[in-house]
Amino acid sequence: MLKKKADMEERDLAKQPLSAAELEALIGERDYREFLNPKNELYRTMNMKTNRPSRARAIEMMMKEPNLIRRPILVRGKEVVLGFDEKRYSELAK
Numbered sequence: 001m002l003k004k005k006a007d008m009e010e011r012d013l014a015k016q017p018l019s020a021a022e023l024e025a026l027i028g029e030r031d032y033r034e035f036l037n038p039k040n041e042l043y044r045t046m047n048m049k050t051n052r053p054s055r056a057r058a059i060e061m062m063m064k065e066p067n068l069i070r071r072p073i074l075v076r077g078k079e080v081v082l083g084f085d086e087k088r089y090s091e092l093a094k
Contacts, residue, residue, distance in 0.1 A: 013066035023059045026073070026080065032058050034082060037070040 018026070027035055032055045036043055042065055046053075053061065062069050074081040074089060081088045 013069060013071070017063055017066050018069070020059055020063055023062055026075070027055075027059075030080070035062065035070055037068055040065070040068045042068055 023035075033048075033052060036048060036058060038044070038049065042061065043049075070082045072084060074092065076092045079092055081092065
C-alpha cells in the first residue's frame with residue numbers, strides 16, 4: 001500500500017456546523033439526497049429513504065443535525081467525495 005500525503009483542512013461539524021449557504025455550495029447541482037446519512041437515527045426514524053424531504057428541508061435538518069450529513073466529505077476543487085472511499089481519495093491525490 002502506497003501512502004500519500006496531502007494538505008487538508010479538517011472541520012468538526014458538531015462544533016462548527018455548516019451553514020445553509022455552505023451546504024448549498026457544497027451540494028451544488030448534485031442530488032442532495034446523496035449527502036444524507038442513511039445510518040443516522042433521524043434518517044431511519046423519519047424513513048427518509050421513502051419519505052424524502054425537500055432539498056430545503058433536508059438542508060435545514062443537516063444544519064441542525066450534523067450527524068445527518070454523510071461523512072467524511074472530501075473536497076478538492078469541484079470534486080466531492082462522500083463517505084470513506086480509499087480509491088477515490090487516491091485518485092484525487094494524484
